[in-house]
Amino acid sequence: MVTLTSEEKAMLDGEQGAATQKAMELLVRYAEALDADRFVETNNVAGVPGSATPWLKNYYAEQGGDYRAVFSMFDLDADEVVDIPRMNAYSCHLQGGMDPVLWAEQGMTPEAHENFMSDEREVAGHGIQLLKTCTPYIAGNVPVMGEHCAWMESSAVVFCNSVIGARTNTEGRESTSAAMLAKRIPDWGFHRPEYRYGHHKIDVQIPVEDIFDWGMLGYFVGDAVQESIPVIEGPVGKASLIRHKHFGAAAASSGGVEMYHMVGITPEARTAETAFGANKIGQTFVYDHAARKRIYESLNSVGSSTDVDYVMLGCPHYSIEQIAQAAHMLEGRKVSSNSALWIFTSRAVKATADANGYSKIITDAGGYLMTDTCSAISQAVPKGTKVAALDSAKQVHYLPAMMGIEGWYGTTAECIDAACSGKWNGRLAA
Amino acid sequence: MSTVLDTPASAETRGKPDIVLTGRRVVGGIAEGEALVTAETISGWGGVSPMTGTIIETRHELRGVSFAEKVLVFRGAKGSSGWSAVFHTSRLAGAAPRAMVFNEMTTKVALGCVVMRVPSVTELDGDPIALIDTGDYVRVNGDAGTVEVWKKR
Numbered sequence: 001m002v003t004l005t006s007e008e009k010a011m012l013d014g015e016q017g018a019a020t021q022k023a024m025e026l027l028v029r030y031a032e033a034l035d036a037d038r039f040v041e042t043n044n045v046a047g048v049p050g051s052a053t054p055w056l057k058n059y060y061a062e063q064g065g066d067y068r069a070v071f072s073m074f075d076l077d078a079d080e081v082v083d084i085p086r087m088n089a090y091s092c093h094l095q096g097g098m099d100p101v102l103w104a105e106q107g108m109t110p111e112a113h114e115n116f117m118s119d120e121r122e123v124a125g126h127g128i129q130l131l132k133t134c135t136p137y138i139a140g141n142v143p144v145m146g147e148h149c150a151w152m153e154s155s156a157v158v159f160c161n162s163v164i165g166a167r168t169n170t171e172g173r174e175s176t177s178a179a180m181l182a183k184r185i186p187d188w189g190f191h192r193p194e195y196r197y198g199h200h201k202i203d204v205q206i207p208v209e210d211i212f213d214w215g216m217l218g219y220f221v222g223d224a225v226q227e228s229i230p231v232i233e234g235p236v237g238k239a240s241l242i243r244h245k246h247f248g249a250a251a252a253s254s255g256g257v258e259m260y261h262m263v264g265i266t267p268e269a270r271t272a273e274t275a276f277g278a279n280k281i282g283q284t285f286v287y288d289h290a291a292r293k294r295i296y297e298s299l300n301s302v303g304s305s306t307d308v309d310y311v312m313l314g315c316p317h318y319s320i321e322q323i324a325q326a327a328h329m330l331e332g333r334k335v336s337s338n339s340a341l342w343i344f345t346s347r348a349v350k351a352t353a354d355a356n357g358y359s360k361i362i363t364d365a366g367g368y369l370m371t372d373t374c375s376a377i378s379q380a381v382p383k384g385t386k387v388a389a390l391d392s393a394k395q396v397h398y399l400p401a402m403m404g405i406e407g408w409y410g411t412t413a414e415c416i417d418a419a420c421s422g423k424w425n426g427r428l429a430a
Numbered sequence: 431m432s433t434v435l436d437t438p439a440s441a442e443t444r445g446k447p448d449i450v451l452t453g454r455r456v457v458g459g460i461a462e463g464e465a466l467v468t469a470e471t472i473s474g475w476g477g478v479s480p481m482t483g484t485i486i487e488t489r490h491e492l493r494g495v496s497f498a499e500k501v502l503v504f505r506g507a508k509g510s511s512g513w514s515a516v517f518h519t520s521r522l523a524g525a526a527p528r529a530m531v532f533n534e535m536t537t538k539v540a541l542g543c544v545v546m547r548v549p550s551v552t553e554l555d556g557d558p559i560a561l562i563d564t565g566d567y568v569r570v571n572g573d574a575g576t577v578e579v580w581k582k583r
Binding site for chain 1: 454455456457488508509510511512513514515518522534535536537538540542543544550
């Protein structure tokens with residue numbers, strides 16, 4: 001049974017309004033399902049509040065079919081429609097379904113775009129920040145060590161826990177929407193210190209330094225440990241935001257990794273002993289040249305034709321550092337008439353790319369710099385795409401399977417070469 | 431006539447169950463039906479078509495099979511944080527399972543059970559995946575945390 005504070009009881013009694021009451025009712029059902037004893041307070045919530053397809057709005061047509069109806073009956077799972085006030089917690093909206101400007105290029109209809117704009121006005125009107133990205137931590141929402149968050153998006157969750165040392169479970173749409181109103185989330189899982197210790201050891205025996213290799217190591221780790229917490233030891237170097245971003249997204253795709261420790265690198269792993277804490281070391285998985293080769297082949301198992309007609313970069317959304325690198329590689333070149341190049345980022349990062357002239361370099365080369373979404377989330381690829389080249393282990397895990405296309409995994413430089421030549425020439429350097 | 435013949439007899443008329451498992455309530459309520467069992471975890475977003483309840487994940491042992499109207503017995507949830515929203519949508523589309531029985535507790539599966547509003551239990555005193563086969567008749571009592579199983583003859 002979950003124990004409630006007097007403020008939480010007051011919320012349940014409706015003293016903070018009907019919407020917060022419905023939010024608290026859902027959170028109590030959720031806490032009881034988890035067998036949590038209590039709630040933690042959170043003032044950092046990232047979700048997809050109230051955004052709905054026309055199907056969902058139509059389902060609630062009798063209840064008004066609007067944002068209010070969807071938020072009440074779907075997000076809060078309530079049996080009646082209530083007024084939805086401005087959110088109480090610091091809240092942001094994660095990635096969405098299309099680019100706000102280049103939606104027609106993505107193949108979206110004017111009706112779908114109008115639905116998107118209508119939701120966006122509501123989100124803004126409810127005080128939810130329109131970060132529109134899978135990387136809130138590089139678009140204006142950086143938690144601090146130990147902060148209790150309620151985040152969706154597996155790649156953001158693993159970054160939040162592992163790299164920052166903030167605390168979140170992989171929340172869902174309904175729990176984040178409710179937390180935006182009630183500022184509470186069940187005290188379970190990654191909110192509790194004892195849950196955050198490592199389970200298995202990853203023995204890295206070869207140098208892992210560039211972002212391409214960090215991605216492959218992440219994919220190996222997720223496949224090895226599945227949903228548990230790995231402790232990575234060995235010559236993993238040149239740690240940086242973009243390397244962690246790629247590593248975590250990969251580990252959360254091949255497995256369900258929500259937190260990892262890198263000894264001497266991540267904040268809760270000053271030593272292997274602190275990383276494992278009270279836990280006994282479970283299995284040990286060795287990452288060596290043979291394992292690296294096996295992962296490369298696995299990531300490239302869905303590629304056979306070398307005629308690349310689509311290159312997608314920006315999974316998770318590119319940082320300004322990555323956009324600058326891509327722009328430098330593209331400068332003075334042209335995307336092949338047989339291919340296409342779409343690069344995805346957040347609106348905040350794109351504003352900087354615009355100011356720096358990177359957006360113009362990409363556009364002049366015949367590529368697009370897009371925001372809000374990616375090809376997997378929007379299920380939008382250039383018309384007729386058969387073979388994609390990707391520099392993200394996560395995206396090559398999802399996109400070819402979702403869209404029924406072939407896919408190649410390589411370095412950013414190999415992907416940009418493929419966009420400019422229309423040919424895949426990737427290979428695994430020793 | 432065939433629909434009548436195909437409707438399995440309810441637990442009321444079946445006598446003593448072959449197996450009774452006891453565990454913990456996740457979501458209350460009582461429901462019964464034919465079991466659909468998988469030892470694998472299930473992905474929500476990208477793994478299930480919510481309109482029909484069909485598992486679509488490439489390489490899943492239940493690929494092409496719908497859990498609509500079944501008692502879903504499975505290892506747990508994996509994949510995207512969109513898990514609950516996909517299973518929630520399956521309820522709206524009339525394609526939800528009648529009840530859920532699972533082994534591994536996560537925030538994804540807990541929230542999914544809550545918004546699907548079907549009787550759900552976990553932490554059972556015997557492994558439901560090993561003891562229950564697809565086609566067995568199962569009654570889930572979420573309030574008591576029990577699963578009664580009548581083996582397929």
